[in-house]
Amino acid sequence: MVRQVEVKVFPDKVYDEMYIHSLIHQQMKRDVSSIKDIILVKRSIDARSRRPIYILRYDVYIDESYKNPAPILSRYKDVSEKKTVIIVGAGPAGYFAALECLESGLKPVVLDRGKDVRERRRDLKAIQQVGIVNPDSNYCFGEGGAGAYSDGKLYTRSVKRGKIEKVLQLLVEHGADPDILVDAHPHIGSNKLPVIIAAIRQTILQYGGQVIFNQKVTDFIIENNHILGVKCDETSYLGDAVILATGHSARDIYQLLVTKNIKIEAKPFALGLRIEHQQSYIDQTQYHQEVREENLPASSLWSSYPSWC
Ligand SMILES: Cc1cc2nc3c(=O)[nH]c(=O)nc-3n(C[C@H](O)[C@H](O)[C@H](O)COP(=O)(O)OP(=O)(O)OC[C@H]3O[C@@H](n4cnc5c(N)ncnc54)[C@H](O)[C@@H]3O)c2cc1C
Known part of the structure; x- marks a missing residue:
């Protein structure tokens, strides 16, 4: 059986596997020995609050092991x-x-x-x-x-x-x-x-x-x-x-x-606009911190369209 579990941790704990596994065990409320594998499937940052927080989603394998898919x-x-x-x-x-x-x-x-x-x-x-x-x-x-x-x-x-x-x-x-x-x-x-x-x-x-x-x-x-x-x-x-x-x-x-009289179809025109700021300014506005704390990536501001701007 595979169950999805979400945990929230501050940046200083995001790579602390033992701490994260203990949070998962608490949530699962079951015998630790039945948990065979814990696989990270999604990592995102919620920077809306005073201190940014990582949201981590895991697949927890109970009584069965994770099998690496073939390449x-x-x-x-x-x-x-x-x-x-x-x-x-x-x-x-x-x-x-x-x-x-x-x-x-x-x-x-x-x-x-x-x-x-x-x-x-x-x-x-x-x-x-x-x-x-x-x-x-x-x-x-x-x-x-x-x-x-x-x-x-x-x-x-x-x-x-x-x-x-x-x-x-x-x-x-x-x-x-x-x-x-x-x-x-x-x-x-x-x-x-x-x-x-x-x-x-x-x-x-x-x-x-x-x-x-x-x-x-x-x-x-x-x-x-x-x-x-x-x-x-x-x-x-x-x-x-x-x-x-x-x-x-x-x-x-x-x-x-x-x-050649081959039919082509016009798509809506997408116009990207690039505004450059210093990285430190973007970090401050996104993370509300004077200096970006360890384990937070360089922040990027995204516009509504196109998504890669
Ligand atoms: C500066 C810039 C930054 C971007 N950054 C990102 C990003 O970070 N993330 C993202 O998702 N998207 C980004 N994009 C958009 C992304 O590049 C395009 O969506 C993507 O390249 C489209 O892929 P494509 O294969 O359809 O066309 P293209 O990438 O345009 O490839 C078309 C290929 O066809 C070849 N070709 C054209 N005419 C002929 C011909 N007559 N004979 C032989 N060969 C021909 C060209 O040489 C070219 O290699 C960026 C675009 C630009 C311009």
Whole structure:
């Protein structure tokens, strides 16, 4: 039997396992020997009161032990000889589509107009230092997509997009801190994100998929209303299906779709506004403390939309 238990502790006790387990035992009011495992499933901070408090939710295993789920990666098999799915764009949508292909026994061939996530960094430097913008490798284009050089905030208020646990689990299996599985406002960290993106690429290659950079898709190959593949400047790619994961900034792809008479649908426009404050000021307003106490993370202020601002 598994029971959920919630405990509230001050920051100085949040990593004190013995103390937390004693609180759980008190709440459970049962023989301690029947409790086999205590697993943290959610960690959030309530900063409304004078001193912030951690709210921790645990799954308590009674008379049975917790079983570690098998890694998602263990489900993948070699797909090098399987049906091919051309995926245009190596952003989050493209790479997660590629991982879904691996799981479904399909061979993903990912094409991106930009460079790999490390090489791309040089082009960002050129933008910052000398103001030169490479039209195919910049803040929006290149492996990892538009947010690759951001903080990697992972929470969403959307309830329409299904469960995000699988996405978080896959990120952990590619090197993200397992804390993202339990934190109420998880984030990867700008220094770690490029490494994780490169690890996802390695998984795609390892199981027989392909990732090809410097391939800007400029046209579709269509016959009898069926898309057979895509054309880049010098090469064409044929596949059994094509997924367009070109993101918000690929205006040329929108134009191509219109030219080809392919139906596209406008979504409401989202405008993000970024206001920067000193971290100490944000901490003071959120936590009501002159100096942020130990075990409290650097606080972030969130706007109502978009959620990653
Ligand atoms: C500065 C910034 C910070 C952000 N921070 C966060 C955050 O912290 N958390 C969060 O959840 N979201 C964040 N976002 C939003 C997030 O980046 C996007 O929601 C996400 O990148 C969308 O993913 P996507 O794969 O659909 O498209 P994109 O990320 O735009 O990826 C599209 C890919 O397609 C490629 N492409 C485009 N056209 C072509 C073509 N013709 N041929 C071949 N390849 C092509 C591009 O090179 C790109 O790699 C941020 C966005 C920005 C701009």
